Structure formats: C-alpha cells, structure tokens
Amino acid sequence: MPSRPEPIKILAPVGYREHLSRRALLQLGAGSAGLTALLAACGSSTKTAAPTTTAAAPTTTGATTATTSAPTTAGTTAGTTAGTTAGTTAGTTGTTAASGPVTYSTVVNKSGGTLNMYTWGAYNDPSIVGDLAQTDLNITMKVDYYTSNEDLITKLSTANGSSGFDVVVPTGPYIPQMIQKGLLEKFDKSKLPNIVNVDKLYLGQDWDKGNDYSVCKDWGSTGWMVNTAKVKTPIKTWNDFIAVAMGEASGNVSVLDTGANVLGMYFWANGIDWNTEKKEDLDAAEKFLVDQFASHIKAFDSYPSTKIATGDYTLSMAWNGDARAAFQDIEDAKGDTSVWKWGLGTPNTELWMDNYCIPTGSPNPDAAHAWINWLLSPDISIKDLKYHGYNSGLKDMPGLITKYAPDLKRSDMIFFADAQVATMRTQRITSAQSRIADIYSKIKAKAGG
Amino acid sequence: MTASLAPPRKRQLHAPKFILAGPAIVWWVLFFIAPIVFVIYYSFGTKDTTKLLPVNMSSPSLHNYHQAFSSTFFTTFKATLKIAITATVLTTVIGFPVAYFLAFKVKEKWRAILLALIIVPSFTSFLIRTLAWRIPLAPNGQFSTWLQDWGLIHGPISILETRTAVQIAIVYNYLGFMILPLFVALDRIEGVLREASKDLGAGRIATFAQVTLPLAGPGIAAGVLLTFIPMCGDYVTATVLGGAKGNMIGAMIDQQFRGAQDWPLGSAIAVLMILAVLLILGIGVGLVMGVQYVLKRRRRVTIAQLEALT
Numbered sequence: 001m002p003s004r005p006e007p008i009k010i011l012a013p014v015g016y017r018e019h020l021s022r023r024a025l026l027q028l029g030a031g032s033a034g035l036t037a038l039l040a041a042c043g044s045s046t047k048t049a050a051p052t053t054t055a056a057a058p059t060t061t062g063a064t065t066a067t068t069s070a071p072t073t074a075g076t077t078a079g080t081t082a083g084t085t086a087g088t089t090a091g092t093t094g095t096t097a098a099s100g101p102v103t104y105s106t107v108v109n110k111s112g113g114t115l116n117m118y119t120w121g122a123y124n125d126p127s128i129v130g131d132l133a134q135t136d137l138n139i140t141m142k143v144d145y146y147t148s149n150e151d152l153i154t155k156l157s158t159a160n161g162s163s164g165f166d167v168v169v170p171t172g173p174y175i176p177q178m179i180q181k182g183l184l185e186k187f188d189k190s191k192l193p194n195i196v197n198v199d200k201l202y203l204g205q206d207w208d209k210g211n212d213y214s215v216c217k218d219w220g221s222t223g224w225m226v227n228t229a230k231v232k233t234p235i236k237t238w239n240d241f242i243a244v245a246m247g248e249a250s251g252n253v254s255v256l257d258t259g260a261n262v263l264g265m266y267f268w269a270n271g272i273d274w275n276t277e278k279k280e281d282l283d284a285a286e287k288f289l290v291d292q293f294a295s296h297i298k299a300f301d302s303y304p305s306t307k308i309a310t311g312d313y314t315l316s317m318a319w320n321g322d323a324r325a326a327f328q329d330i331e332d333a334k335g336d337t338s339v340w341k342w343g344l345g346t347p348n349t350e351l352w353m354d355n356y357c358i359p360t361g362s363p364n365p366d367a368a369h370a371w372i373n374w375l376l377s378p379d380i381s382i383k384d385l386k387y388h389g390y391n392s393g394l395k396d397m398p399g400l401i402t403k404y405a406p407d408l409k410r411s412d413m414i415f416f417a418d419a420q421v422a423t424m425r426t427q428r429i430t431s432a433q434s435r436i437a438d439i440y441s442k443i444k445a446k447a448g449g
Numbered sequence: 450m451t452a453s454l455a456p457p458r459k460r461q462l463h464a465p466k467f468i469l470a471g472p473a474i475v476w477w478v479l480f481f482i483a484p485i486v487f488v489i490y491y492s493f494g495t496k497d498t499t500k501l502l503p504v505n506m507s508s509p510s511l512h513n514y515h516q517a518f519s520s521t522f523f524t525t526f527k528a529t530l531k532i533a534i535t536a537t538v539l540t541t542v543i544g545f546p547v548a549y550f551l552a553f554k555v556k557e558k559w560r561a562i563l564l565a566l567i568i569v570p571s572f573t574s575f576l577i578r579t580l581a582w583r584i585p586l587a588p589n590g591q592f593s594t595w596l597q598d599w600g601l602i603h604g605p606i607s608i609l610e611t612r613t614a615v616q617i618a619i620v621y622n623y624l625g626f627m628i629l630p631l632f633v634a635l636d637r638i639e640g641v642l643r644e645a646s647k648d649l650g651a652g653r654i655a656t657f658a659q660v661t662l663p664l665a666g667p668g669i670a671a672g673v674l675l676t677f678i679p680m681c682g683d684y685v686t687a688t689v690l691g692g693a694k695g696n697m698i699g700a701m702i703d704q705q706f707r708g709a710q711d712w713p714l715g716s717a718i719a720v721l722m723i724l725a726v727l728l729i730l731g732i733g734v735g736l737v738m739g740v741q742y743v744l745k746r747r748r749r750v751t752i753a754q755l756e757a758l759t
Contacts, residue, residue: 151707157501181501254692259708299610299692311589312609333589434496437709441701442521448612448696449524 102396106377107193111370114140116363117167118152120354121145121303122325125387128380137374139367147302148258149174156183161361166368172353173429175207175214184213185358191369194376202393205353214355215372218321218390221416221424222261222350225308225316225323229339235315237346238269242293245315250296252314254307257300259440260427261350262289265317268348268425275428282432286439294446308340309333319352320344321389324413342413344420351424353393379404389414485723492716504712513717522701522718526725529698532612533680536619540627540676541669543620548631548668549661552638564632567625575622579689582618583609586690610692619686623679627672634668635661670737674730681726698722 117129129141146152149171156163156178170178178184189195195203195215202216226235231248235241242265245253255262260274266285267274276282301307304316309329318326323342330337356372358365374380381392382404391414394400398415401408408414416424467474490506492513497505551563570578585592588605596602608614638661646656684699691697702722705715 148708150710154707154710157503160501177498180499294693297693301692309589310583310587311605312587335589433498434709434711437705437711438516441704441709442519444693444696444704445521445525445701447693448528448691 102399104197104378104395105194106379108136108374108377109191109370110138111364111367112138113364113367114142115167115367115371116142116144116165117169117371118144118146118155118163118165118359119167119169121147122322123169123354123388125384128375128384128387132380133371133374137367137370139371141371153178153181153183156359157181159361161359163359163361164363165359166362166364167371168357168359169217169354170214170357171427172205172207172214172355173427175355175357177429178357179208179213183360185360185362185365186212187215187358188365188369191366192373192376194373197376197378197381197394199393199395199397202353208355214357215376216393217354217356217375218385218388218392219351219353220320220390221344221352221420222256222264222317222319223323223342223344225304225313225318225326226341226343227308227314227339228341229336230314235341235343238265238349241265241315241317241343241345242269246293246296249315252298252312253296254299254301254304254313254316255297256317256319257302259436259443261317262300262440262443263436264350264427265345266293268345271347274348274350274425275430275432277430277432282435282439286442289439290442290446294443295449297443297447300444300447305329309335311335319390320413324389324410327410344416346423348423348425351421351426353426385414391415488716488719490716491712492720494713494716496711496713498710502712503710513713514721516714517717517721522698522721525696525701526698526722528612528696529681530729532616532619532695532697533677535616536623536680537673537677539620540624541672544624544627544631544672545669548628548635551628551632552635564629567628571625576685576689579618579622579686582614582621582690586614609690610694612691612695614690614692615687615695615697618690619680619683622683622686623676626675626679630671630675631665631668634665634671638664673733677730678726681722 115133117124124143129143133139133141144165146155152168152170153174156165156168175184192215195211198216202219203211205214205216208214224235224241226244226249230252231244233240233244233248235244255265263285264274266272266289267276267281270284272281272285298313299307301313301316302319303322304313304318305322305326306329307313308316308326310333316323316326320342327337327340327342330340356375358368358372362368375384376394378394378400381394382400385392386405386408389410391397401411491504493509493511494504494506495508495510495512497503547567551560555563584590586606586609587593588607588609590606593602593606596606597604608617642664643656643660646660651659682699684697684703687695687697687700688703691700698718702715702718705711705718709715
C-alpha cells in the first residue's frame, strides 16, 4: 500500500502510528470538509442544485484478453474468481471474460457539494475519499465509521431519513430488512453507467435481484492470523484454530466482534450449517463456546491488524483484507512478518459481500451516484483494492491487476481459487438471530468473568 | 442572617420564583426524564426488527427482566462494581492529598495554575485520552522495550486487554472529578477552625480526623457521586482498553442496543443497573450515617460527665 500518509512522529509503535495517522487524517479531512460545506452553504445554495455532467462517452480501456492475462503475481488465482453466493452454483470460472477483449465503461460524472459516507473502518483509500474525489468529481467527502450492520441499521432507523448520510455500505443479507423498513433509496441507474463493469457473478444477488438498491463494493472471507514463533502447532482447520486458542495461544486470542462469526467458527469446525436454526445445534454451540471457549479469549476485535503489529495477539480471527493489512502494519513497525501466517478458514468459512447503497433522505443523491459510479471504474476500483485488500468484483480482475497494479503484494489473500470459494458460505438472517445475540452476550460476559 | 435587616420592599407583581429554574426543568424533563420513561416503557416490550424502532409493545411482559436477571448480567455487573468501587476508593485516596495540598499548603499565586493543570487534560476528548493509553502499554511499543532493556520487566508489558488496564485508565479519567469537589470543600474550611482545634490541644492528626475530615464530608460525598455513578455506566474505557476481560455493564447495554438490536432487553438491563446503583448508594449513605451516629454518641459529653471530671 504505497499511498499511505506520512506517519505522525510520536512515541508509539510504528504500526500504531500508522493507525493513528490514517484515522486522524481522515478525521481532519472530515472536519475541514464539514467546515467548507458550511461555508459553501452560506455562500450559495444553488451550487449543489445544478450538477454538471461532463459525460465522457463510454470508452474502452484496457482491452486485455482474459486468456493471456493470467496474473503472475497472484499465487492461486484461477481466471476470474467465482464468488458463488447462497447456494447458487453458477460460478464456473471466466464466465464473462472468456470471449474476446473485455470492455469497460469509464464514465465520470462531475457533481458537487459534500458527500457524507457511513462505512466500515479503513475501507477506502484515503485519496479516494479525499483529494481525488475533490479533483475528479468536485465532491468534498466526509466519512464516518460503524462497526456492525446492526449499528448502521440502528442509526438509520432512529434518524428516520434525517441521518444526513448519502452513501452506506451494508452487507448483503441485511439489505432486505433495510429495504423493507424503507431505509434505502432506489438507484437512478442512468447515473450509474459503470455498473456494467461489475462481473455478472456479483450482480443480481438474492438480497436485491435487480440491483435496484445496491451494488457490490467488494467481497471477502474469514480466516486467521497466527504467530508461528509462539504457536508451534500448525493450524489447518477451524478445529485446529479452536484447539490452539484453548491451548498454546490461550489468553492471547482475538475473535471477530460479531456473534455470527464466533458461532460460525464452531459451526464450520463441526460441519454444521452456519445458518442453522435447530435448537440442538445452537444449544451445543452455546455449551461449548460459553463453558469452554470463552475464558481463553483476550479480545473481541473486528480489526485486529494494528494490534497484531503492536504484539497484543498471538492468534486472531480476521477478515482477509484486514489480515493482509496486518502484514503491512508489521512491516511498518519493523516487525518480523515471516513468523506470521495467514490461513483461510477450512473446511468451511464465510463469504460476505458489502454493497454501496443510498439511504433514504440522502441530502446529496447526485453526488452519491457520481461517487459510486466513479468507484466502479476500473482504475479507481483497483486503486481502492490496493488499499482495502478485498476483491472489488469487476470483470476480469486478473487483467485489471496486471494493468493497474502489477506490483500488488499478497494477492493470494485477496483472490481465492475456485476450490476455496466453493467452501465459502453466505450468512442468512434467520429466526435464530435473537438466540445468537443472546449466546454472544453470554460468551462476552463469560470471557470477562 | 441579614434578611431581617433589609428595608421593606415595595409590593410588586412578580412571577413565582421557580421560573428561574424553568430552563433547567424543561431541559431535564425533555432529555433526562423522558428518555428514562421510554427506557422503562421499552423494557416491557418485545424485540421486533421489522419495525423502524425495533420494539413491539403489543403484549407487555416482564420477560426481559427474567432474561436480564441471568448469570450473564450478574457476572458482568459484579465485574463492573469491582472496577467502579476500587476506582472510587483509589481516586479518593489519590485525590485527597492533592486537594489538601492545594487548599492548605500551596501559596495563593500558584494555586490557580495548579488547578488549571488539573483541568487542562479534560480539554482533550475523553476518548482520545483513553485511546492514548494504548501507546505506552503496547507490548511491542517503545516504553515496553525500554523497561525490558533496563531489566525492570521480563517479557513485554501485558496489561492491555485486561481489567488492570481498565482500572488504571478509569482512575486516570475520573481523578479530576474527585479532586475538584474535594478542593472546594477543603478550601471553604475556615483557617480559624483548624487553629481553634490546635489551641484547644488537638494535635495534627486529631485536627485532621476530627475537624478537617468531617468538614470535608460533603466534598467527599460529591466526589464519590461524581465518579462512582459515571464509572458504573462507563463503556468507553472498557471498550477501548478492556478487551474481553474488561467487559463492563455499559458495554453490555450498548451491545444489546446496537449489536443485537434488542432494545427491550437493553432497556431492562439499563433499568436494573439504575436500580442497583441506587441501592448501592443507599447502602453507602446508610453506612456513613450509621458511623456518624455511633461516633456522635461516643463523643457526646454530658454536663454530668464534665462535672465529674472537674
């Protein structure tokens, strides 16, 4: 990730400095953005009303053929990665890229005013939510962060259309209830011409078949980071993860701060359907996780990367992009990356997809469309991918990587082989939600007791 | 009292005196009473995520209290109480000498500066100050390396993500709220009272124990209230530094509201917490009053006793 800002010089581990500076700069940007917005609002109110559309006609870029562009950088990539979701067995490789050159739409619509985005932490390249948005789109970005989908939904529903956000990034399974509650606004698709760049595999998902409300931002999976200097047992499966967490790494383990993932670990390890609603499955999970597993947990942490670098954890459950960022953080902290190993969860693990959406009552939907559309253009999408480390799901990713990011490091942590994707499962929101939340509270209480 | 000496006022029309408290009353009703009433109301409902506000009030019940009265609640509540009580005791023990020093020992011209120094840290956001603890406490951090190089500790610092970290930071975060009321109380004690005590033969310790300390009582009470109650509800410190081991009740309530979208259960836990804190304060007040009563009885000297002495 070459485009990170200069670290602030303070008495801190280098990895932590990065964290501070990244957030601090974003927040500074956000603060000043708010101020400029205020000034602008005082100056003229017509500014945002008339967005100029300098519609560069869709042009063809790249034109790399999929067959010749299999990336040499990606260890395990196989054509276009097939991200099948929720039972759809569609994904065989290279569906869209198989015949002839791939063409991309690269329309950039200028807009204006301020764009308020509510998203996950460290999820966009700072320049994409900063200077570049300003120069390319004439948009001033202001970014806020949440840590769970429930958090996002609570904020939007309590504000009831006055949250002030223009773009939000929920995970797929949560979208239906958001639509049902009237929290999302329909896209004006004429303002999203670049949507054609998204691989068909990632369009028309179960939660929004027509992509009327949402479009894929990126998708990823769950695995672990382990410090092999401290853990001698090799970890190959979730069963090994659990055994090590309760053994060698006990007391230095972090797990993702979502009930679904912590229970998922148990279900995946034991070959139980992740979306099970059976009482006996949930009872068994509760018994094991609360009575036996909880006391070994050091922290519930959805972004363990910086704390891996500062030495807080020996074993961490992590999303692939954050795990990839951990390697960078360790390098920046002059730590030894060679002792750390990433492993993708087996025999089963998660597949999640986050989506750009526009919340109801968005003050600046024009800018929201312009920004989302811009993020769907190949160069910006890949630039962003280099930062967050998740597959952004455009057509012919290998070709795009070769063209825009030939120096991409650890691409095996971003792109997965078909065989790996086949083991990934998508979460569904079921009748077990309350029970899962209840079990999760018990795990947390037990871990603290 | 000088009231009786004031010249008789002319009769004039004037609004009732509580009008002055009007803004405060409105504010409290809107932003304190009303939310608490809602919390109590919601605590009898059931979770319903299909609604914009995920609470269904069609069949009110005590179900949430039944669920909240679980071992989960008690484990976390006990941990919270332990942290809050320990921290209150520590802030008092650490804060009292500071306040005493400021009130009696420091020259007038330095006092304002020293008081300002106590307040200055709160110019920075509570969250940032808490987050800042992660820097010296980081296992791979510079501070940890130095301590190891000097041979003061073996192996990296391992305080982060434990209850100790929460304890340290919570004392730091609330120390100012203890020192200020203590200082105000001590500062108001007239020097002549302490002098009189000495004139009547009391030593330094006796003067402190029987004159200064009782007069500082209201300050101590204010300090304890100002620190103990917010500590019980604090979730920032626990969330930022506590990891799994430092889980506090505030974080648990937050988890129900934002994580599980279970507002009714979160409300029920919140109500239980309010009641529990009130109960504990009640017990505390009872204990203090009991001690005062006993002391008063023991120290009471009757005329007969005095006569017997002479």
